[in-house]
Amino acid sequence: MGEGDGADSAPKKPQSDAATASATTASTSDVPAKKLARQLDFTGFGAASGSVALPEPPKPQLQTVTVPQSQPKPQVVGVPVPVPPQPPIPSVRPVKPESPKSRPRPNVEAKDGTPKKQKQCNCKHSRCLKLYCECFASGIYCDGCNCVNCCNNVENEGARRDAVEATLERNPNAFRPKIASSPHGPRDSREEAGELLILAKHNKGCHCKKSGCLKKYCECFQANILCSENCKCIDCKNFEGSEERQALFHGDHSNNMAYLQQAANAAITGAIGSSGYISSPPVSKKRKGQELFFGPTAKDPSAHRIGQFPQANHLRPPAPSSSSVPVARLGGTAGLGPSKFTYRSLLADIIQPQDLKELCSVLVVVAEEAAKTLADRRNAAEKQAEYQTETSIASATEDRLQSQKESDAQKAATDDFSTANQADKMSPEDSNSDGADGPKVRPMSPGTLALMCDEQDTMFMAAASPNGLMGDGCNTSSQLPNGQGMTEVYAEQEKIVLTKFRGCLNMLITRGELKEAECSSLARSEAAAQREQVSNGTTNARMETGSQQGPITNGVVRTAFPPTVKTSQMVTAAVLAPSTVLPKPPSVPENGGNKPKA
DNA sequence: GAGTTTGAAACT
DNA sequence: CAGTTTCAAACTC
Numbered sequence: 001m002g003e004g005d006g007a008d009s010a011p012k013k014p015q016s017d018a019a020t021a022s023a024t025t026a027s028t029s030d031v032p033a034k035k036l037a038r039q040l041d042f043t044g045f046g047a048a049s050g051s052v053a054l055p056e057p058p059k060p061q062l063q064t065v066t067v068p069q070s071q072p073k074p075q076v077v078g079v080p081v082p083v084p085p086q087p088p089i090p091s092v093r094p095v096k097p098e099s100p101k102s103r104p105r106p107n108v109e110a111k112d113g114t115p116k117k118q119k120q121c122n123c124k125h126s127r128c129l130k131l132y133c134e135c136f137a138s139g140i141y142c143d144g145c146n147c148v149n150c151c152n153n154v155e156n157e158g159a160r161r162d163a164v165e166a167t168l169e170r171n172p173n174a175f176r177p178k179i180a181s182s183p184h185g186p187r188d189s190r191e192e193a194g195e196l197l198i199l200a201k202h203n204k205g206c207h208c209k210k211s212g213c214l215k216k217y218c219e220c221f222q223a224n225i226l227c228s229e230n231c232k233c234i235d236c237k238n239f240e241g242s243e244e245r246q247a248l249f250h251g252d253h254s255n256n257m258a259y260l261q262q263a264a265n266a267a268i269t270g271a272i273g274s275s276g277y278i279s280s281p282p283v284s285k286k287r288k289g290q291e292l293f294f295g296p297t298a299k300d301p302s303a304h305r306i307g308q309f310p311q312a313n314h315l316r317p318p319a320p321s322s323s324s325v326p327v328a329r330l331g332g333t334a335g336l337g338p339s340k341f342t343y344r345s346l347l348a349d350i351i352q353p354q355d356l357k358e359l360c361s362v363l364v365v366v367a368e369e370a371a372k373t374l375a376d377r378r379n380a381a382e383k384q385a386e387y388q389t390e391t392s393i394a395s396a397t398e399d400r401l402q403s404q405k406e407s408d409a410q411k412a413a414t415d416d417f418s419t420a421n422q423a424d425k426m427s428p429e430d431s432n433s434d435g436a437d438g439p440k441v442r443p444m445s446p447g448t449l450a451l452m453c454d455e456q457d458t459m460f461m462a463a464a465s466p467n468g469l470m471g472d473g474c475n476t477s478s479q480l481p482n483g484q485g486m487t488e489v490y491a492e493q494e495k496i497v498l499t500k501f502r503g504c505l506n507m508l509i510t511r512g513e514l515k516e517a518e519c520s521s522l523a524r525s526e527a528a529a530q531r532e533q534v535s536n537g538t539t540n541a542r543m544e545t546g547s548q549q550g551p552i553t554n555g556v557v558r559t560a561f562p563p564t565v566k567t568s569q570m571v572t573a574a575v576l577a578p579s580t581v582l583p584k585p586p587s588v589p590e591n592g593g594n595k596p597k598a
Numbered sequence: 599g600a601g602t603t604t605g606a607a608a609c610t
Numbered sequence: 611c612a613g614t615t616t617c618a619a620a621c622t623c
Contacts, residue, residue: 125617131607132617170608208605216620217604 120145128152129163131174136163139175178203179223205230213238214248359501367497 121142126132128142128150135142135152142152151159167174180203202220205228211217213227213236220227220238227238237244 121618123618126607130617132619134618137607167607174607204606206605211604211620215604217606219606222620 121147123147123150127159129160131167136160137175173203176203178219179225200225201228202230206233207231208233208236210235212236212244214244363497363501367493371493 121128121133121135122145123133124147126136128136128145128147129152131137133142133147133152135145135147141154142150150156151163153160164175179200200223202223202225206213206218206220208218208231211221213221213231213233216222218227218233218238220231220233226240227233227236239245
C-alpha cells in the first residue's frame with residue numbers, strides 16, 4: 001500500500017503548523033457540509049460490536065470490506081474496523097435507532113438523497129488520524145469528506161496504520177463501540193423497544209457539564225440513550241422521567257419509543273392513579289453528579305425513585321412470587337447497577353403473558369358464543385318469516401326459546417370458564433358440536449375472526465380438527481345468507497365482547513388502584529426510613545442488602561399482589577361476571593402469605 | 599457563513 | 611489521576 005507520503009508519515013504528531021496552514025487555506029474551499037454527529041461507532045457495531053474492535057491494526061487482520069455504500073470506486077477498506085457504514089445497531093438500539101429527529105444526519109443522505117457514506121468529516125488539524133475524526137474513529141476511510149490533509153485513506157495506509165496503533169496503544173478499546181447494551185439485555189417481549197433504549201448505555205459515559213446531556217454534545221444523548229451510572233455528567237437531564245427530556249421529544253415523538261413508553265405509562269398512571277411516579281416532586285433533576293456518588297438514594301431516596309420501578313434487574317423474573325418486586329430497587333448492587341429507572345406499570349406484575357392469552361381465549365369464546373346465538377336467533381327469525389303464515393305460533397315459541405337459549409348459552413360458557421381452564425373448553429370440538437346444532441351460522445366480525453385465528457395458532461393448534469374453528473369460523477362470512485344481517489350480528493357480537501372486555505379492564509383498574517395505594521404508603525414509609533438511615537450513614541449498606549432487608553419493598557409488593565393466582569381468575573371472572581364491578585380480590589390476603597411485612 | 603460553545607481526545 | 615490543550619462537531623447569531 002502506498003506507504004503514505006512523507007508528509008503524512010508522522011502519524012503521531014498530529015498537526016504541524018504547515019499542515020495547519022495549508023489546512024487553513026484549503027479550508028476555504030471546504031464545504032462544511034453539515035455532518036452527522038459523532039458517530040460513536042453506533043454504526044455497525046451491532047454485529048461487530050464486541051468482536052470488532054479494530055484490534056490489531058498492524059496486522060493483516062484488517063478486515064477487508066468492500067465498501068457497500070455509494071462508493072463510486074470499488075474501494076476496499078482495510079479497516080480495522082468492522083463494518084462500514086451500516087444502519088444502526090440493531091441489538092443495541094433497537095428502540096429507536098432512527099428517529100428522524102435524532103438522526104438528522106445530514107451527511108447520510110447526500111443532497112441527492114442518495115444514501116451516502118455515513119460520515120463525512122471536516123477535520124483540519126488531525127489529518128483524520130485521531131479519534132477526533134469520525135471516520136477514523138469508525139474505522140473507515142475518509143471518502144468524500146471535507147477534511148484537509150487527510151491521511152485516512154488508502155494512499156496513506158502506512159500512516160494510518162501507525163495512527164491506529166498509537167491509538168490502540170493509548171486505549172485498546174478506542175475503536176470499540178461506545179454504546180453497549182445492558183448486561184441484562186433484553187428480556188422478554190414485554191420490555192422491548194422503549195426499554196432497550198434505556199438498557200443500552202455508554203461504556204465510558206459522558207462528562208457533560210453544561211449541556212444537561214440534552215444536546216448532541218452529549219454522546220449519550222446523541223446515541224439516543226439515557227445517561228447511566230457510567231456517566232460523570234453534571235446536572236444531567238437525560239434520564240428517564242426527566243421533564244426536560246420529555247419536552248425535547250415532544251415535538252417529534254412519533255417515532256420515539258421512549259416517549260411512547262412514557263406516554264403510555266402516563267396514560268396508565270392517569271387511568272389508575274397517580275403513583276406511577278411518586279408524586280414526588282420535581283426534586284432536583286440532577287440525578288447524577290452529586291447524587292450518584294452517594295448512591296442513588298442518598299439525596300432523595302424516596303421521592304425520586306420509589307415510584308419509578310427500576311427496569312433494570314428483575315424485570316421479568318421467571319418466578320413472580322419471589323422476584324416480583326416492582327418497587328424501586330434503590331441502588332441495585334453495590335448501590336449502582338443500572339442507574340436508570342424506568343417507570344414500571346403498577347400492573348406490571350399483575351398481568352402475565354398467560355393472562356393475556358387467557359383473556360383472549362375467553363373473549364374469543366364469548367365472541368363465538370355471541371355469534372352463534374345471535375346467528376341462531378337470526379335464523380329463527382328468518383324461518384319465522386318464511387313460515388310465518390303457517391307457523392306463526394310455533395315460530396313465536398321458538399323465538400322465545402332462542403332467546404332463552406341465548407342466555408343459557410352464555411351462562412354455560414361462563415360456567416365452563418369459571419370452573420376450568422378456558423383453553424380446554426375452547427377446544428375446536430366444542431365449538432363444533434355447538435356449531436353443529438346451530439346450523440350454519442357462526443358469523444364473526446373480521447376482527448373476531450382474526451383474533452380467533454391467532455388464538456388457534458397458539459391454543460388449538462394441537463387439537464385442530466377438520467371442523468375446527470378455523471375452518472368454520474373463517475368462512476363464516478359467507479354463511480349468513482344475508483350480508484346485512486351479518487352486520488347486525490357483528491355489532492351485537494362486538495358489543496358483547498367489548499362489554500366483557502370492559503369488565504376485565506375494570507378489574508385491572510381495581511387492581512392497579514390497590515397496588516397504587518400500597519405503593520404510596522410504602523413510598524412514604526420508605527422515604528422516612530431512608531431519611532433516617534441516610535442521616536445515619538447506613539444508606540449504602542441497606543441498599544446493598546436490599547433484597548434481604550427490603551422487607552418493605554419486597555414484602556409490601558408481594559403482599560399487595562400475591563402471585564398470579566388471581567390474575568387468571570380475575571380475567572376469567574371479569575369476563576364472566578356480567579358487569580363489572582369487580583370485587584376486589586377477596587381471597588388475597590393482605591399479606592399474601594409471602595413475607596411478613598417488616 | 600462566521601463565530602461560539604461544548605465535550606471528547608490528546609497531552610502534560 | 612487531575613488539569614490543560616487540542617480538536618471537531620454542535621450550536622447560535
